[in-house]
Amino acid sequence: MTEFDDRDIIEGSSPGGANTSGSMLLPTLQSLLSSLPASANFDDYERQAVEFNVLGRDSFEGRKRTFRALREMYLLDRDRILFRALRDLWVENPLAQPLLAGLSVLARDSSFRATSPLILTAKPGDTITNGMMADSLGNAFPGYSRPSTEKIGRNTAASWSQTGHLVGRTNKERVLVTATPVSMSYAMFLGHLQGLRGRPLLDTLWVDFLDVPTGEREALALEGARKGYLEYKSGGNVVEVGFRHLLRPMAGVRT
Known part of the structure; x- marks a missing residue:
């Protein structure tokens, strides 16, 4: 693509998605990501899953089927902004991984x-x-x-x-899930990719997914800013949110 758009986030009105044939495969995703460095590209993930069978599937067809499902939900391509941001945040807090993965599936499935x-x-x-x-x-x-x-x-x-x-x-x-600054930052990032700016980033489906009460969302965003996942400034009724690291230059992407 010649400039960034939100095609990584599906519109959602058409049936389909990997959940039609299975679950989100969280343990499988964790195993695959832990087997390679963060710099790995799509071909590396495919080799690990299909050629080297790091996921332990019984048949070659099973390996390919599992990898297709993972690719559909998570992209597994550092040239896709949705996955690159997830991969950047993945190691920051292992307890945040279920919600990070869930946000990707919510965006893709x-x-x-x-x-x-x-x-x-x-x-x-x-x-x-x-x-x-x-x-x-x-x-x-x-x-x-x-x-x-x-x-x-x-x-x-x-x-x-x-x-x-x-x-x-x-x-x-x-039951209620426990959000972290990592998962809040990714949720707000998804809203940014859809074109939202400022305070509306705290009131989206992505942030609702985290079960954070409305009055506690800004504090979690500020904690994410303190950790360097995003930039957050609030003065009066004006809120400015930026994602310098997650939106650092990428070939074919407008930041």
Whole structure:
């Protein structure tokens, strides 16, 4: 591409996504990223997963299938701004990795995103059934059959369990996740990529995903600024937010 746009963040109204056939594969992603330095490129990740089988799949086809799913959700390409920022932040706090990965899936996977209103409006302790997940998917994508929405509902529920928003086996319970300056910085970065600036960056789907009360969001952003993940200045009603490091020059990208 000749200049940056937000094509890495899908629009989300069309059915599809890796969650139609499986979960977000968080442990698999962690294994793959830990096997290579942060400077690794797409070909390096593909070799590790497919040729060298660092993910331990039983068959060659299984290796390729797993890598395709990871690529769809996380891009795995340092020439793509969404993944490069995730990779930059990945090692800052291992406890933030489930939410970092979840934000990438939320940006990339329409099935996972379609269930986000159900999960993010649920109160702690609320029960989330597979039927509720299937209903959310069916409402978003009426072309799906009920067996399809039930299957995808199970997959997306597994992903929400990996991010930490759900606990339990069959009928899952909503719990609050714990955001960090790392995950807040990435969430605000996604809003920036969509064209938002200033205070509105604190009020997006991406930040809602972190379960941070409205009154506590600015403090977490300021902590991210103190750690150097972003720049945050507030004076009166004016808020300025920058991402000098995450948006450092890249071939074909306008910062």
